[in-house]
Amino acid sequence: MTWLNANRDYVLDMLLQHVRLAVPAVVVSVLIAIVLGRIAWRWPRAGTVVLGTASLLYSVPALPLLIVIPVLLGISLRSGLTLVVALAVYGTALLAGTAADAFRSVDARVREAAEAMGYSRTGLFWKVDLPLAVPVLLSGIRVVTVSTVSLVTIGALVGIPSLGNLLTDGFQRDIRAEIVTGVVGTMLLAIALDVLLVGLGHLATPWRATLPKAAAR
Amino acid sequence: MGIEFRDVGKTYPDGTVAVTGFSCTVPSHRTLALVGTSGSGKTTLMRMVNRMVEPTTGTVLIDERDVQGLDKVELRRSIGYVPQAGGLLPHRRVVDNVATVPVLTGTPKRAAREAALALLELVGLDPALGRRYPTQLSGGQQQRVAVARALAAEPNILLMDEPFGAVDPIVRRGLQDQLLQLQAELGKTIVLVTHDVDEAFRLGDEVVILRTGGIVAQTGTPKEIMAAPADAFVRDFIGSDRAERSLRTVEVDGLSLVVDGDGRPVGVLE
Numbered sequence: 001m002t003w004l005n006a007n008r009d010y011v012l013d014m015l016l017q018h019v020r021l022a023v024p025a026v027v028v029s030v031l032i033a034i035v036l037g038r039i040a041w042r043w044p045r046a047g048t049v050v051l052g053t054a055s056l057l058y059s060v061p062a063l064p065l066l067i068v069i070p071v072l073l074g075i076s077l078r079s080g081l082t083l084v085v086a087l088a089v090y091g092t093a094l095l096a097g098t099a100a101d102a103f104r105s106v107d108a109r110v111r112e113a114a115e116a117m118g119y120s121r122t123g124l125f126w127k128v129d130l131p132l133a134v135p136v137l138l139s140g141i142r143v144v145t146v147s148t149v150s151l152v153t154i155g156a157l158v159g160i161p162s163l164g165n166l167l168t169d170g171f172q173r174d175i176r177a178e179i180v181t182g183v184v185g186t187m188l189l190a191i192a193l194d195v196l197l198v199g200l201g202h203l204a205t206p207w208r209a210t211l212p213k214a215a216a217r
Numbered sequence: 218m219g220i221e222f223r224d225v226g227k228t229y230p231d232g233t234v235a236v237t238g239f240s241c242t243v244p245s246h247r248t249l250a251l252v253g254t255s256g257s258g259k260t261t262l263m264r265m266v267n268r269m270v271e272p273t274t275g276t277v278l279i280d281e282r283d284v285q286g287l288d289k290v291e292l293r294r295s296i297g298y299v300p301q302a303g304g305l306l307p308h309r310r311v312v313d314n315v316a317t318v319p320v321l322t323g324t325p326k327r328a329a330r331e332a333a334l335a336l337l338e339l340v341g342l343d344p345a346l347g348r349r350y351p352t353q354l355s356g357g358q359q360q361r362v363a364v365a366r367a368l369a370a371e372p373n374i375l376l377m378d379e380p381f382g383a384v385d386p387i388v389r390r391g392l393q394d395q396l397l398q399l400q401a402e403l404g405k406t407i408v409l410v411t412h413d414v415d416e417a418f419r420l421g422d423e424v425v426i427l428r429t430g431g432i433v434a435q436t437g438t439p440k441e442i443m444a445a446p447a448d449a450f451v452r453d454f455i456g457s458d459r460a461e462r463s464l465r466t467v468e469v470d471g472l473s474l475v476v477d478g479d480g481r482p483v484g485v486l487e
Contacts, residue, residue, distance in 0.1 A: 107303065109301060110303070112300070112304070113298065113304030116376075117293060117294070117318055118292075118293035118318060128306065207308045207309075
């Protein structure tokens, strides 16, 4: 605790950096995954290829990816953008399949009735498909969020500051308190964002509060 | 006037023939019941009216205008649609479900909701149910909401896709009575799809019995079909050989009692 007290500003700064890297990466992943998932849902044949390719990206090792992205995009290796892009690639890979499942989870009878009532194609997406896909989508977003928060730490290896710095620095200088702070801080951030997502999920799906418990799951 | 099917057919890309050369006219303010087993093309025919299905041959006309020439979305909004069980929007409160089409066509939300509450009353529901979500209602109540929703934009035409198929017989009877009463007041032009002959006879002014492939087995009023079934298929389908259809009278204490084929009393002849 003495170490933490002495370095509070440093830890808070790293925490802030961590959030700044993780949140945009998750947001971008969600947006791209929804588009890919929708494509896969709409055109199942093309979808198999799209989803297959996306999940393949998840198997690309992280460090080479962090080297390749700056070369491809012409940005600095140490830029936070490099890490955000890399994390968005992993996030999208994780989430695209779930997004397709989310659209498939929408009751066909509901969609059909909505279409027959006169929803336009865009109206059907925004007012029917997307809100009803939220529960399944959210379960995927929670996984991606936790995974992204933990992956941000590898940025420290190439000099992109985050709570991961507490790990590299702590190992190098053998400060156990710093390592523990890095690990616990990362976990607490992941948990906090997860709780936030669950709360947002409840706000976005008020009708589910009325379902019997077994059906709500 | 009304709805006219002019020699329509539907063959799906995989070669399945759903409907062949179907012609029929539904006069305004009348109810046409399309009845048949699954695969008889009855739903396909109904869905051609609001262009959920496009015929591969022939045309569908509403008030002498080819629906093909009308904007799909506008056409659908102008036609009331009562889906099968489970067709309500689960994420919208009952009142907002009913107000769906008026809101889509630009009615201010508040006015649309007020009108929706009145419609709930019209279909025999407590307006207080409007605050609930569809899953909090019984199956019968949900289908009443579906009828209210179809009426919300004051359409001339109602399409009903096995609307009361999933509720128990007593509730179904209540819903049918309600519909008959509403129809007597509102006089919509209705196309009703059902696999239940009794429902078709009860609700339809005109009944079309379809066999597999959308081929018409017989068309007529319920009385005409009952009096003179066209062939063995129709006789079997409407169950004219069933014991409860072959009624006769017996005299008991000076009353003419009607009994069915098994001798069970079903009523008194006046």
